[in-house]
Amino acid sequence: MTAETPPTDFDLDHFLPYRLDRLADRVSEALAHLYEAHYDLNVAQWRVLAWLHHRHELTAKQICASTRMDKARVSRAVQVLEGRDLIVRRPSPRDQRLHELRLTEAGQALMVELVPQVRAWEAELVAPLTTDEYRRLLDMMGRLERRLQEGE
Template identity: 40%
Template sequence: MSVRKNLRASAQSDALCLEEFLPYRFSVLTNRISRHLAKAYEKQFGITIPEWRVIANLARFAPMTASDVVDKSSMDKVKVSRAISKLLKSGLIERDTDEQDKRRGQLRLSKAGKDVFEEIAPVALGWEADLLAPLPPEERRTLDEILNKIERVLDDAGA
């Protein structure tokens, strides 16, 4: 049964309790995590959440187009565009014109962008370690397996 059919059947039999609704819980949790972590790098580097996500994606997957960043990050095109503009102006990323298609720019971190990433990444990883510290290793593995299964369901649904 598809995700959509399961949701419809469930919604018909149970009243929606928003604070128990998984998509809502994920959204709230993600926003809380992002805001809390962002405090660590916004003060020191003046980087917003979307800018950090662009930097982190470029650190891992560059060169990328703006569309690639949108796809990888699942962020809104407008947020990605604004983040890229600010990062280009601040010199943290660079854009090379695609020789095949002059309208497409290939983005990558500049030396300064790599330096910022190298400073922020350990802060982010330390923060993640602190967040997961109450979970024993077996529960961490289980959490990872559950998230992977949910991602596969969404991949199969084309979401």
């Protein structure tokens, strides 16, 4: 497993955390152009919208779990999105502590417009990979994530 990295030196180009961070950063930055420039959304806001688009109705807590964002960060993103009438937030009738979030018509419309662009962009990004490679990539990433979860 260490065949790639000589034992004496510390070659960062073969160090997974570094490579992962660099790639994630570049991907994130490039993707952000899609929703920042045209829709004035920051990363947190985009993620909230994406999850609401995906799951239809969620509470802030659930979004925290899905996105690994701090609850304060989610709270603030929700406030902005609500102020822009892209989502609605109403206390659950069952439990007044939690608030059900969902897209408004406007929010839905925005996502219907934005999501295809995002998907097209991703397709462009992963074009150099074969379908099989892409599948393997996600699979390996999944195994690494699971390993981190069990450790913590």
